[in-house]
Amino acid sequence: MYALPTIPPLGGTPLLFLLAQAGVLLLAAVLLGRLAMRFNFPAIVGELLAGVLLGPSLLGHAAPAAYQWLFPQTGAQFHLLDAVGQIGVVLLVAITGASLDLGLIRRRRGMAVRVSLPGFLIPLGLGVTVGLLLPGSFLVDNADRPAFALFIGVAMSVSAIPVIAKTLMDLRLLHRNIGQLILMAGTVDDLLGWLGLSVVTAVATTGLRAGGLAYPVVALVGVVLGAIVLGRPLVRRVMRVAARQEGSGTVVAATAVLVLLCAAATQALHLEAIFGALIAGILVSSAGPEIVARLAPLRLLVTAVLAPLFFATAGLRMDLSRLADPMVLGVALLLLLIAVVGKFSGAFVGASISGLNRWEAIALGAGMNARGVVEVVVAMVGVQLGILSTTMYTTIVLIAIVTSLMSPPILRFSMSRLGVTADEELRLRSYGEPAPVEVPAIPPA
Template identity: 60%
Template structure:
């Protein structure tokens, strides 16, 4: 066998580098400006960040200034992949940081509730989406595509929730310390696991058919990831303690980022999607009980202020709203949006009420889980790549993703204003904003131990052990992530 040595890969050309830097600079500038403008109108910054990509994408700039659009955003897969890669790093770190702020004690105590809400919140919109897929006009179904596969793809897209969008919305509205915020993330995690498995099944149907062995393998990999998180926790805890001895936060931040990215790579290799690995890794680091918010604050600031906005801005670049000029597409889009919203609200509400939650709490859960965001965009891109979705249907589904993400913040603010704070939420907020007590981490739960909660309710606060490690949010002068 003859082995031919390949020459070194040429570095990025000067022109390509210039275009890439301009892409990042322009997108980030628009995301920042529109995000601030959205906040002035009482909306979270994510609203403006999602609109940034729409402005310079094919929806606006390509029609207003086609030559500038072709120069700034050339139809070259290699160049667009550079921009996508930066955005992917941002969303993975965002999801990992979200896991760092999960209240594991609440998840354990209300795991059955989260599962019940998630199942109902997935099955109802999935069923409605499949039924709608069989009724949509034939012009939206690509030629040669089986109508059943198309309908299943629409159902999966209607059923998913988006942890990145939900997480950033909860952070910006400062609802992460609320029980509903924690429960929404827990239910969304279960929802996403099921959604990715369903997406893999429907994708298989569109290509080679469904094999029971493939489904079993995917479920087996989920079990492997969870088991690996438990087995590797002592090693991770030792590494975090070693870096925590340094006065410089750099080693700790680097280790956290490395762990999140490698975990993402592992689950991506298992075909379970990278965001799943990032979220599990964040939870694992959280359960180690070594970090406090002061140490991870620089990483959180960079992710929430730079990388995450850039990712959300890139979400609108592949969307062309001019397709809605066709009355059939526009009407179909409104019907799909209505079915998606009603299905998710009805499912989450029913699951919450079955779990004996109140009316406003149930509505708040529906409002949070209704945000599809980039997860639905990914589903749409998979469908477009496999030829299951037409370009018009792709635009409709992405529009639903953006619309539901924009709906979540005002609905959450409205519903949560009618949900009373509990003593547990007050204590958790104090902890996030730098409360004096540090909780022991023997159980991995982010709440203070029962004796500290009881003492706090009596007006006394037992001193925390001097050598007790902190937790994300305990000594954070800036409060929870925003």
């Protein structure tokens, strides 16, 4: 009888380094994340900064021996840490999908589309243009230029629902009319961004040639139709059976299994694992709010442990010393300008079409400009696909940090210029929130 070779379990030095790396990164991420929140910034800023401080940007220059000891530059060792982070980001995207209020989008889909599409398409077009014109030194060797340009366009056009929602909650704007509109527009942009990322992934693997672009489109349509026709009734039945069990354990386990299998399926189709995770999260949300409520233990584990570890790992790949090169710094500033101007100009176009005033347009642009978690995930995918160099990866993650920092103060200032309407006051009372301090409203231009 043929005997299969015995593979020894992970242990010894590789396990030691994995545990030490995860422990140090998580400690730094939690501490710096809490520090960022004390200054009214999203926790992701501190979590990314943890990786930056422990990575080549600071520790690698200040104490190279300590950096090399803690993070030995071997692919196998780094991939162990990456694997842990990938599980975290897949579950994080699924939790985000389960939190999307698709019913709100369906009820007000006209305004959501009018506001969100310009904010997605304008930075997309600007990003693609810049990606086609950048010098070849910014591309990875043998990288496909059209795939690179498409990727830059998608990276410039995304928004981040987790950061947007947290910012709106922290500023007590979630139940204001403009807060609801920001959330809807951001949700549409988020969905378009994941779809665009799946297309870029397929183009990067199959090539932009005759018939090459047809595959991702057909595969995307097939996945979405399969999720609606087959996935939704199946997931609802599975979740209701799981919900009959006492406690949340069975629901959490069933959700985790669903998310991992859906992520594996879309990865097998070259559409990127996080797209499958997003679809899985949306399917779980269709089972009802009582099911989503029972995911609280999974949400806590992901947001408190796995997500901070992933963001710290993402920050570890940044090398801010690359920005010392004037050309690199110039490109970084150009892309940041495109990202910000693209979102705000798109918001103004959408606001004017929808009859909103200038302060509402500024608030809309500020909310949709926050890229946070989604931008970081997109950047990590670019590295995995071999599209992004360390220089471009650092630039894109830097844009995620800067735009997330910009959003709260601009949003707070612009919303202070908007009076509270009667229906907003009623909604705020129903949620037990105090009305904002009134500031004399400035007439629309």
